[in-house]
């Protein structure tokens with residue numbers, strides 16, 4: 001199988017390269033060979049060749065630089081999503097998929113228009129929170145961290161329900177973006193490491209029933225997940 | 240009258256606060272309530288030196304204070320570590336007369352990088368040192384560019400900047416200014432021509448976002464860089480580390496001042512260089528500065544030597560959520576040719592605020608520990624599982640690694656007849672959980 005880590009050298013805050021490592025390992029442990037291409041600005045990826053694509057989060061300035069390059073994938077990415085290709089976009093990377101991003105100075109940047117939503121940034125305060133999310137595709141809650149300076153308006157097909165943390169906009173109890181097998185979320189960092197059950201779900205989508213996914217090796221991952229989840233629940237009930 | 244009363248109250252609160260061991264920000268907080276522009280009304284000394292940046296500001300400030308004091312200057316500085324406006328207000332008022340005149344020759348302020356704009360709204364530093372900008376406490380700070388924007392608005396026109404020329408993001412503060420004082424290191428023997436870390440924040444030019452090229456890397460994105468597009472490049476330096484020998488433990492500044500290192504890391508050398516620069520600007524004889532810095536052992540408790548039974552060790556305080564500080568401590572342990580065991584403790588991610596985020600573990604170059612000098616690796620604390628997962632991606636043989644959730648059990652494991660030197664690497668938030676067991 002072929003993976004693509006797109007904008008690996010610029011959309012890479014918060015140790016996010018590990019999401020690709022987690023995917024490589026779970027497939028390898030399941031007896032499936034996989035190989036990752038790491039591409040960035042100026043490269044021309046043939047998206048249709050890939051079985052899994054990952055894009056991480058970047059600074060607000062870097063996101064705008066990347067957006068200009070990302071624009072060239074508008075058509076091929078739409079085709080990839082339509083055929084059910086699996087893509088994970090964390091942090092502010094999925095903000096590029098909408099109609100526009102307005103930065104803190106009021107400058108508007110056109111998105112690549114995969115779907116209709118708009119993003120507004122500010123530069124006064126970072127909104128941050130530990131998070132517990134619920135998804136409709138798994139009984140296991142997700143844990144993670146959110147760190148952003150934007151509000152997102154107009155997403156109907158959200159990914160998660162917010163049990164703790166931040167939604168797409170202030171006082172929103174829903175977060176992220178889901179279209180077919182596109183998963184966009186403002187959870188940042190190595191979320192596939194921190195959430196072994198989510199990793200298992202994504203891995204199953206990627207192999208599409210062609211192999212059985214091995215999860216036996218995920219002992220420490222599962223223990224770490226339980227510790228974090230119980231810490232967050234304890235914190236939530238204390239506040 | 241208002242000035243007099245506010246200063247009096249602040250002094251009294253500070254005095255009693257010290258007696259009961261309370262923090263140093265409350266007196267300043269109350270003073271600011273009573274008189275919001277109090278800092279503007281106080282008469283400040285000739286030199287007001289501010290220090291900010293992600294790493295090394297506390298150590299740099301301590302070193303500057305040490306040199307200046309040794310050379311007969313009186314220095315008011317925030318050694319209690321409160322580095323936001325409240326703490327700085329306490330510092331200023333505690334050191335001023337009741338009529339509002341700061342008694343010291345020099346006011347030396349360590350400033351929190353994110354809140355500097357509030358502190359320097361009323362106080363204009365004569366000199367402003369910016370040490371570096373790294374990925375640091377990203378759960379609160381977002382990312383280094385966000386912090387750079389927060390520092391930028393705190394810089395005033397009539398302040399002279401003292402900048403680390405080797406950090407491209409820091410140097411940008413001096414872009415287009417002609418009175419900046421630059422410090423940095425020449426190409427060093429230990430330099431590489433690639434980035435050793437798990438990520439590279441030096442790939443893209445901070446000014447135009449096109450590719451940068453490094454002719455030499457000291458570590459991470461610190462080195463000699465030049466943009467391939469807009470020409471933005473490392474500035475020549477006035478204060479320079481001209482050579483370093485970490486094995487023998489010395490550094491040379493400006494080709495003639497030999498300084499023996501109490502702590503053999505490049506990181507420490509940058510702090511020494513920044514302190515050297517400031518002391519020289521204030522007019523201290525450079526030979527004296529070199530003497531004062533030679534074998535200087537930090538008093539801020541970040542490096543603690545200890546013994547467990549017959550075994551000796553050193554606790555190195557890194558900062559959780561700060562991969563470069565970990566990388567530097569790890570590099571130090573790995574260079575111990577006598578062989579060592581290395582222990583990591585992650586029990587509380589932060590002592591100041593709640594978070595259980597461990598993303599930062601993935602930015603740390605633990606892979607360096609896969610070397611001959613490192614024998615056993617001990618992972619301890621509440622987040623030992625996350626550490627274990629991280630280490631499973633390093634290629635280090637699992638036989639080398641011991642995992643204990645309970646820090647005491649990790650301690651018991653170390654308390655044996657092994658010969659190896661012990662390095663314990665952890666954060667302020669967790670170090671006492673270990674030191675209290677000794």
Ligand SMILES: [Zn+2]
Nearest residue numbers: 444447466469
């Ligand atoms: Zn440039």
